[in-house]
Amino acid sequence: MSNNATTGAAGPSSGTGLPAGVDLRAKSRPGERVITVVLRLSAYASIAITFGIVAALIQPVIEFFGDVPVGDFFAMEGKFAVLPLVTATLMVTVIALLVAVPLGLGAALYLSEYASKRARKILKPTVELLAGVPSVVYGFFALTFVTPTLLQEILDIGVGFTNALAAGLVLGVMIIPTIASLAEDAFSAVPHSMRQGSYAMGANRMQTSLRVVFPAALSGVAAAVVLGMSRAVGETMIVALAAGALKNFSLDPREGMQTMTGFMAQTAGGENPVGSIEYNNLFAVGMLLFVITLVLNLFSISFVRRFRQVY
Amino acid sequence: MSSIASTTAREVTRSLATGRNKDRTPVSLIFLIGLWFSLFFGVLVLVALIVDTAIAGAPRFDMELLTNYTSIVRPETAGFRAGILGSLWLMVFTALMAVPLGIAAALYLEEFADSTTRWNRFVEVNLQNLAAVPAIVYGLLAVAIMALMGFSNAGTVLGGALALALLILPVIIITTREAVRAVPRDIRQGSLALGATVWQTTWRQTLPSAIPGIATGTILGLSRAIGEAAPLVIVGLAGSVLFDPTGVMSPITALPMQIYSLTSQSREELRQAASAAIIVLLAMVLGLNALAIFIRNKFQRSW
Numbered sequence: 001m002s003n004n005a006t007t008g009a010a011g012p013s014s015g016t017g018l019p020a021g022v023d024l025r026a027k028s029r030p031g032e033r034v035i036t037v038v039l040r041l042s043a044y045a046s047i048a049i050t051f052g053i054v055a056a057l058i059q060p061v062i063e064f065f066g067d068v069p070v071g072d073f074f075a076m077e078g079k080f081a082v083l084p085l086v087t088a089t090l091m092v093t094v095i096a097l098l099v100a101v102p103l104g105l106g107a108a109l110y111l112s113e114y115a116s117k118r119a120r121k122i123l124k125p126t127v128e129l130l131a132g133v134p135s136v137v138y139g140f141f142a143l144t145f146v147t148p149t150l151l152q153e154i155l156d157i158g159v160g161f162t163n164a165l166a167a168g169l170v171l172g173v174m175i176i177p178t179i180a181s182l183a184e185d186a187f188s189a190v191p192h193s194m195r196q197g198s199y200a201m202g203a204n205r206m207q208t209s210l211r212v213v214f215p216a217a218l219s220g221v222a223a224a225v226v227l228g229m230s231r232a233v234g235e236t237m238i239v240a241l242a243a244g245a246l247k248n249f250s251l252d253p254r255e256g257m258q259t260m261t262g263f264m265a266q267t268a269g270g271e272n273p274v275g276s277i278e279y280n281n282l283f284a285v286g287m288l289l290f291v292i293t294l295v296l297n298l299f300s301i302s303f304v305r306r307f308r309q310v311y
Numbered sequence: 312m313s314s315i316a317s318t319t320a321r322e323v324t325r326s327l328a329t330g331r332n333k334d335r336t337p338v339s340l341i342f343l344i345g346l347w348f349s350l351f352f353g354v355l356v357l358v359a360l361i362v363d364t365a366i367a368g369a370p371r372f373d374m375e376l377l378t379n380y381t382s383i384v385r386p387e388t389a390g391f392r393a394g395i396l397g398s399l400w401l402m403v404f405t406a407l408m409a410v411p412l413g414i415a416a417a418l419y420l421e422e423f424a425d426s427t428t429r430w431n432r433f434v435e436v437n438l439q440n441l442a443a444v445p446a447i448v449y450g451l452l453a454v455a456i457m458a459l460m461g462f463s464n465a466g467t468v469l470g471g472a473l474a475l476a477l478l479i480l481p482v483i484i485i486t487t488r489e490a491v492r493a494v495p496r497d498i499r500q501g502s503l504a505l506g507a508t509v510w511q512t513t514w515r516q517t518l519p520s521a522i523p524g525i526a527t528g529t530i531l532g533l534s535r536a537i538g539e540a541a542p543l544v545i546v547g548l549a550g551s552v553l554f555d556p557t558g559v560m561s562p563i564t565a566l567p568m569q570i571y572s573l574t575s576q577s578r579e580e581l582r583q584a585a586s587a588a589i590i591v592l593l594a595m596v597l598g599l600n601a602l603a604i605f606i607r608n609k610f611q612r613s614w
Binding site for chain 1: 316338343345347348352359360364415416434436438441443445446449450451452454458463477480531535538539540544545547582589593596597600
């Protein structure tokens with residue numbers, strides 16, 4: 001390893017881009033073999049984690065469906081019904097997106113089209129700071145400020161102590177940076193020649209932003225929104241604290257309702273022995289959550305790939 | 312498209328005739344104000360959050376907050392010693408598990424793997440997906456791993472750190488790869504031309520050059536881990552513990568866990584304590600974030 005002079009030719013393998021050229025056989029290095037294998041195994045650990053998640057979920061889920069008919073799980077009412085949790089999750093997610101999509105895209109447009117290089121260097125980390133705030137803190141804020149002070153006193157909306165509205169609003173603030181960051185990448189990837197063409201036609205910056213840059217970056221924008229949606233569906237502490245702990249099949253955001261993640265947090269924090277039906281129910285809901293976010297993530301990834309290939 | 316062309320053409324004529332700046336039309340200004348608003352809305356919320364919480368927790372900014380245990384008997388002097396120590400222990404063990412593994416994986420994918428093969432593309436999509444898997448699912452995975460290792464109680468330093476390490480591993484891999492990719496090829500080629508092997512080049516040239524970027528990613532990952540409560544709820548960390556952690560199998564609590572369990576308390580003193588604890592947690596998390604941004608700006612090199 002230490003004596004480079006006697007190495008002869010290094011035989012760079014694939015990945016570094018050097019053509020092999022004349023084959024001067026490199027000295028065999030068993031130590032490096034080991035290192036390469038260790039590195040390779042570390043990389044494959046990520047695959048192992050994915051399969052680990054599926055494996056971890058599957059056994060309790062099979063046990064669960066051994067005790068509870070599938071119809072009781074995908075039902076509107078009942079002890080094991082999951083549909084009220086799904087509709088509540090959907091409700092909170094939609095409210096969150098109504099907040100985060102316009103604000104996130106607006107911030108992204110400003111950063112990519114209006115801000116100078118120096119301003120962007122300061123403003124971007126400031127927006128990203130929002131993602132750094134722990135979600136339990138946002139949950140506490142929703143419960144102790146947004147619901148009693150903002151919604152009940154200032155706006156005078158008759159919301160309950162826990163409600164989907166406050167949870168959704170705060171969740172929306174939390175995912176602004178997710179959407180803004182990915183959308184800004186997409187806007188910045190639009191080639192300058194397109195903007196210059198627009199300016200040459202006499203368009204101003206607003207017209208260029210809205211009619212040229214935005215449509216050109218549409219698949220990137222879609223990726224950002226879908227990823228934000230996935231984040232909102234999976235976020236736990238805000239909804240566990242602010243949305244409520246009662247299964248509620250309602251379309252009124254002023255009422256308290258329990259989401260999938262809220263249910264999981266409550267069940268895990270409660271007194272349910274490992275292996276009981278209630279405990280296995282937790283894994284069944286977890287499996288559904290994993291599948292939903294997996295589908296959303298794959299959509300987002302494929303949108304990103306599309307916008308990278310356009311230009 | 313013709314409509315855009317004709318409107319813009321009309322506008323050119325007008326602006327040439329009047330000499331007025333096209334960016335100053337009322338609509339454009341309103342649009343710009345809207346963009347400014349969306350940029351600063353989040354910051355406004357953050358300021359409101361910090362001010363509101365700081366006012367609520369103001370009576371409790373004393374040393375007892377850091378040195379006492381949570382007390383139900385005397386809630387006015389309740390402290391977060393167990394949570395703060397627990398969070399620090401979790402951080403150390405999370406870093407020990409996630410950082411070496413993450414860097415090794417990133418180096419393999421960036422320096423050794425052939426990124427054109429289908430298998431490696433699969434690894435890549437998988438990583439992107441893992442970065443967006445809900446945190447709470449990693450809690451379930453950690454419970455299952457602990458059960459496989461034969462521990463029935465996952466609410467320990469090991470169980471908590473395992474969940475957090477799994478959670479931040481994709482973040483560390485992705486940011487490390489970006490840092491490694493930013494190191495110019497010339498440096499590697501120079502090293503290879505002198506006869507170094509790929510690993511020697513990676514270890515002696517590429518890795519040292521990428522350290523600021525790796526540090527930034529690691530710190531961001533750890534700051535996410537320290538604030539996360541959802542997987543810890545699933546692995547069954549206690550909401551309140553009245554002793555210091557003593558080893559990897561010691562039951563602990565963490566600061567976010569304590570805040571979570573205190574929110575359901577109706578007593579005013581405990582709420583106050585929770586608000587003060589939030590300020591402590593925010594100071595830790597935002598401090599780490601600031602450190603990461605500082606490192607990025609200070610050591611960012613352009614070759």
